Amino acid sequence: MAYVDEVIEKVIKENPSEPEFHQAVKEVLNSLRPVIEVNEEQYRRDALLERLVNPERQIKFRVPWTDDKGQVHVNTGYRVQFNSAIGPYKGGLRLHPSVNLGIIKFLGFEQIFKNSLTGLPIGGAKGGSDFDPKGKSDREVMAFCQSFMSELCKYIGADTDVPAGDIGTGAREIGYMFGQYKKLRGLFEGVLTGKGLSYGGALARTEATGYGLLYITDELLKCHGQSMEGKTVVVSGAGNVAIYAIEKAQQLGAKVVTCSDSTGWVYDPDGIDLAALKQIKEVKRQRLSVYTDYRPNAQYHEGRGVWQIKCDIALPCATQNELGLEDAKQLVANGVLAVAEGANMPTTIEATEYLQQSGVLFLPGKASNAGGVATSALEMSQNSERLQWSFETVDSKLKGIMVDLYHHIDDAAKKYGFNENYVVGANIAGFEKVLDAMIAQGII
Ligand code: NDP
Numbered sequence: 001m002a003y004v005d006e007v008i009e010k011v012i013k014e015n016p017s018e019p020e021f022h023q024a025v026k027e028v029l030n031s032l033r034p035v036i037e038v039n040e041e042q043y044r045r046d047a048l049l050e051r052l053v054n055p056e057r058q059i060k061f062r063v064p065w066t067d068d069k070g071q072v073h074v075n076t077g078y079r080v081q082f083n084s085a086i087g088p089y090k091g092g093l094r095l096h097p098s099v100n101l102g103i104i105k106f107l108g109f110e111q112i113f114k115n116s117l118t119g120l121p122i123g124g125a126k127g128g129s130d131f132d133p134k135g136k137s138d139r140e141v142m143a144f145c146q147s148f149m150s151e152l153c154k155y156i157g158a159d160t161d162v163p164a165g166d167i168g169t170g171a172r173e174i175g176y177m178f179g180q181y182k183k184l185r186g187l188f189e190g191v192l193t194g195k196g197l198s199y200g201g202a203l204a205r206t207e208a209t210g211y212g213l214l215y216i217t218d219e220l221l222k223c224h225g226q227s228m229e230g231k232t233v234v235v236s237g238a239g240n241v242a243i244y245a246i247e248k249a250q251q252l253g254a255k256v257v258t259c260s261d262s263t264g265w266v267y268d269p270d271g272i273d274l275a276a277l278k279q280i281k282e283v284k285r286q287r288l289s290v291y292t293d294y295r296p297n298a299q300y301h302e303g304r305g306v307w308q309i310k311c312d313i314a315l316p317c318a319t320q321n322e323l324g325l326e327d328a329k330q331l332v333a334n335g336v337l338a339v340a341e342g343a344n345m346p347t348t349i350e351a352t353e354y355l356q357q358s359g360v361l362f363l364p365g366k367a368s369n370a371g372g373v374a375t376s377a378l379e380m381s382q383n384s385e386r387l388q389w390s391f392e393t394v395d396s397k398l399k400g401i402m403v404d405l406y407h408h409i410d411d412a413a414k415k416y417g418f419n420e421n422y423v424v425g426a427n428i429a430g431f432e433k434v435l436d437a438m439i440a441q442g443i444i
């Protein structure tokens, strides 16, 4: 049996009930076949892939906190420090009731290759908790974040592991966590990214994932004789990534007609009103259903449905496996030109294959959403030199990173005979640097 198949089998057997982790491992390892096959015996003997799919360390801990009525709750906290071959662990913290070890492992595994693709020295990690910030008071969120950090602070540091935001973790949560870390460790250091601008945050980090998604999509289109100008875009999600993807798409002359949250979705044929969306989601923390109060011509629907709207470009920016085979068929039937993932693994493997086979240009999240973590690494650099760069400086570095990243994955795909297969290109290009570093550092 091929070494890749052996390892996929082992991962499924040794990590039961972790379907998202299996999915991420299968996608990556299947892409790596051409690289592994060249040196299969050596890699098998060195258990290279087993070392790649087993986290260096996984931490699971109790997070007790008290609600406003005096009731104590206990959530579970996680930090999976997956791979530090090319730099200190780096990756976000997800706060969502669906969080479990398998989800954090899938995200941490993806992060290894994404971080490598940025070209910056950051290893892969992810963490979070099944805590749901929705509907909680600021004091309750603070109580949770302080308790979470009281344990997590033992395992992180500016040169060891630097967490950041993800679903449910925004500026408010990062602020409370940073404060608690500083109090407990007595260190004012760049231990978290996505910090507020008054205490070490980087300009443009808030915008970075969404902007980066559009910079790489724009480059993809340019290389295919197209541009964002005049395109109709469908976006899912209404959080950090979705909002700034919409902003940059509009700046590039596209019309974005949808967005969604976990209860429903909006179709605004005149183009999403970004000021209204920011007010609803960033300021008032409301459900998307109130969008029609601002825009009476828009439609609000319960449930999911953005992929049925005709578009040129689709940008899934909410969560994993939100774009399935039927959605892909609908997009293709409507003539979609490109799909670029803002979220992590939002497209199922079947849907990805269908899109690719149908000639749709497809950018996988580990490439197309890498602008967020890349800008986090720039925040780390600024913290180290105790400086704050201008918005323009960070934004132009971000743009350069995303344009380079596109060419890097495009070249890798071509080199191995998978022209325009950016899934294979991203996995191989991300892996090559990690592989080199792992081999150089010996069996550890
Ligand atoms: P946010 O919490 O800011 O927003 C998430 C959005 O997705 C919300 O609109 C939320 O709806 C919706 N959503 C979340 N879970 C579900 C679900 N199970 N079903 C339907 N809708 C859901 O998170 P981000 O924007 O930061 O993250 C979005 C995606 O992008 C995630 O996959 C994340 O891992 C990825 N990502 C984020 C980066 C970052 O820098 N923030 C960087 C790279 C990737 P509701 O408002 O109802 O909760």
Ligand code: 2IT
Binding pocket: 090, 091, 092, 093, 114, 162, 163, 164, 165, 166, 167, 193, 344, 369, 370, 372, 373, 374, 376
């Ligand atoms: O998935 C991701 O890349 C993030 N949530 C951002 C991680 C980071 O460290 O900025």
